[in-house]
Amino acid sequence: MPIYKKSCKKSNNYKLLDNHVDYGTRQIDHMPPAYCVRASPYATAEQFAERTKRACENVASFYLCTRKAIFIGDVSTGKSSLVNRFCHEVFDSDYRSTIGLELESEKFHILNHLFSLQIWDTSGHERLKCITESYYRNANVVVVVFDMTNSQSLRNARKWLEEALIVNHSGVLKFLVGTKMDLLDKQSLVQRESEATEIAIDLGAEYWSVSAQTGENVARFFRRMTALAFDAAVQRLMDPNNAIGYPSGNSLLNLYYLKEDGKDRRNRMSSICRIN
Numbered sequence: 001m002p003i004y005k006k007s008c009k010k011s012n013n014y015k016l017l018d019n020h021v022d023y024g025t026r027q028i029d030h031m032p033p034a035y036c037v038r039a040s041p042y043a044t045a046e047q048f049a050e051r052t053k054r055a056c057e058n059v060a061s062f063y064l065c066t067r068k069a070i071f072i073g074d075v076s077t078g079k080s081s082l083v084n085r086f087c088h089e090v091f092d093s094d095y096r097s098t099i100g101l102e103l104e105s106e107k108f109h110i111l112n113h114l115f116s117l118q119i120w121d122t123s124g125h126e127r128l129k130c131i132t133e134s135y136y137r138n139a140n141v142v143v144v145v146f147d148m149t150n151s152q153s154l155r156n157a158r159k160w161l162e163e164a165l166i167v168n169h170s171g172v173l174k175f176l177v178g179t180k181m182d183l184l185d186k187q188s189l190v191q192r193e194s195e196a197t198e199i200a201i202d203l204g205a206e207y208w209s210v211s212a213q214t215g216e217n218v219a220r221f222f223r224r225m226t227a228l229a230f231d232a233a234v235q236r237l238m239d240p241n242n243a244i245g246y247p248s249g250n251s252l253l254n255l256y257y258l259k260e261d262g263k264d265r266r267n268r269m270s271s272i273c274r275i276n
């Protein structure tokens, strides 16, 4: 339970009491399963792709440039609570609206490779849209969050996703996440999940129900999302057209070689691309 405590009621500062974040959740050796196979366009990804595994086993150490996940959705749906539960293992029942954007960075070890994920937690306020929309670009993952106790927030999910897709490539990973599952009784939960999975299927997104309050499914969701982002990043790296064509500094993909082997960068890139 909470390991940070607010310094005072109106402050944004948390006092660190102890650190109970389970960093074991950042170590991923197998592809974590989907929440509901039916409501996942990535359901076939029960394992990392063979090419990904082979690349991770055989190739000199590499570091994939940080990937970007944006969290969007109606106001007060629980975006910040979800992010804070995973990143800091805290839950605050007081509502403090996000102003514009908050950024977190998480490091994972996946198949023995370092992988960083930037988590962009945006505000759901319409009046701040002009600011938040400018941060949507170059996302690798779009997470649309809705409140399971608020059906309107679920109906609005499509609009949020469409807005994010306008400025992103079609291959972006898509998730629909229902929060506050702890507030629903069993029957309402089943009913809301069944509505939400239909919408997720329609949107081509993977569906998850979570609770930032109890922590239920939070780590499972983040691990699945990150593993899929890693898999997609390595796959993309092995596509010669994509890999060589990206200019340095592009947030979508960058490869840094940690081992100097005397070859020039392009040759080294081609040696990676030969894996199949």
Ligand SMILES: Nc1nc2c(ncn2[C@@H]2O[C@H](COP(=O)(O)OP(=O)(O)OP(=O)(O)O)[C@@H](O)[C@H]2O)c(=O)[nH]1
Pocket: 073, 074, 075, 076, 077, 078, 079, 080, 081, 082, 092, 093, 094, 095, 096, 097, 098, 099, 122, 123, 124, 125, 179, 180, 181, 182, 183, 210, 211, 212, 213, 214
């Ligand atoms: N019971 C319960 N309450 C939650 C959960 N997640 C969030 N809340 C509460 O819902 C309220 C809004 O949560 P936030 O995480 O601030 O929502 P948000 O989507 O970041 O809101 P904006 O930044 O304004 O867009 C807060 O009072 C939280 O405590 C949950 O899983 N269970």
Ligand SMILES: [Mg+2]
Pocket: 079, 080, 081, 096, 097, 098, 121, 122, 123, 124
């Ligand atoms: Mg917020």
